[in-house]
Amino acid sequence: MDLKLDHHSEDSLTIVDVEGEIDVYTAPRLRELLIDLVNKGNFHLLVNMEKVDFLDSTGLGVLVGGLKRVRAHDGSLELVCTQERILKIFRITGLTKVFGIYASVEEAKEAHGRDK
Amino acid sequence: MATVELTFSALPAHVRTARLVATAIARRTGVAEAILDEVRLAVGEACSRAVEAHRLHCPSEPVRIELRDDAGRFEVTVSDAAPSEEPKPYVLETDGAFEPDEMADLGVAVIAGLADDVEVVPGPKGMRIRMSWPASANGLAAI
Numbered sequence: 001m002d003l004k005l006d007h008h009s010e011d012s013l014t015i016v017d018v019e020g021e022i023d024v025y026t027a028p029r030l031r032e033l034l035i036d037l038v039n040k041g042n043f044h045l046l047v048n049m050e051k052v053d054f055l056d057s058t059g060l061g062v063l064v065g066g067l068k069r070v071r072a073h074d075g076s077l078e079l080v081c082t083q084e085r086i087l088k089i090f091r092i093t094g095l096t097k098v099f100g101i102y103a104s105v106e107e108a109k110e111a112h113g114r115d116k
Numbered sequence: 117m118a119t120v121e122l123t124f125s126a127l128p129a130h131v132r133t134a135r136l137v138a139t140a141i142a143r144r145t146g147v148a149e150a151i152l153d154e155v156r157l158a159v160g161e162a163c164s165r166a167v168e169a170h171r172l173h174c175p176s177e178p179v180r181i182e183l184r185d186d187a188g189r190f191e192v193t194v195s196d197a198a199p200s201e202e203p204k205p206y207v208l209e210t211d212g213a214f215e216p217d218e219m220a221d222l223g224v225a226v227i228a229g230l231a232d233d234v235e236v237v238p239g240p241k242g243m244r245i246r247m248s249w250p251a252s253a254n255g256l257a258a259i
Contacts, residue, residue: 024164025128054135056160057222085153092229093222 002026005033013112014042015105019051022059030059034066034077043075046108055086060095067098076112080105119185123178126170134181135160138192141183145190146252155190155249158230161223162194162245169198169243189233191248200243203236
């Protein structure tokens with residue numbers, strides 16, 4: 001399955017919906033989108049990964065790169081993910097300590113609202 | 117011992133194909149359904165690393181995969197032709213203030229976390245990553 005990307009803004013939060021496989025072939029498209037969003041002043045990103053079928057270390061690298069970019073603007077990049085197969089790679093690499101990972105978009109929005 | 121060999125041009129688009137082939141043969145070999153996702157991810161990581169190394173050093177050379185049913189183990193060996201050194205250990209600080217810069221070695225760290233038997237052999241003529249998982253002795257997993 002290819003990668004589908006969509007995004008929309010809710011208040012100060014930009015929600016990026018990702019569907020499909022994030023690997024060495026498709027990850028550059030996600031990287032371009034995150035860079036474009038940051039360049040346009042979107043510094044609080046929520047990446048919804050509930051429809052991601054596959055994620056490898058290339059995809060992790062893109063997310064880490066996005067996190068660095070938003071942090072340079074005192075922003076945030078957090079994730080929505082409940083799939084064990086995807087969460088496992090975050091645990092193996094210790095990146096669960098780096099990213100805020102939420103069970104739903106609503107939960108992430110509530111947390112973002114509290115942090116503002 | 118049954119062996120499937122696959123070579124592919126060092127293009128990112130082919131890594132998905134390699135993952136699918138490896139997963140199909142793993143299932144056929146008798147790897148439990150519960151760990152097929154691990155096989156898919158580990159083979160993808162090894163192939164992605166090889167493709168990136170070839171794109172830097174020898175883009176016209178193909179990447180090679182061997183998939184072997186060996187005495188109750190499913191063994192995969194991914195070989196590339198790009199000169200390589202020992203992968204740097206991947207270390208993440210726990211305070212969350214640090215994010216890894218060397219994502220290239222992250223792939224090897226992921227493989228080590230997924231396969232219960234991994235051997236990484238770097239060298240001037242290329243790197244070989246061999247990994248294996250338990251498979252049913254009769255070759256075909258119960259469905």
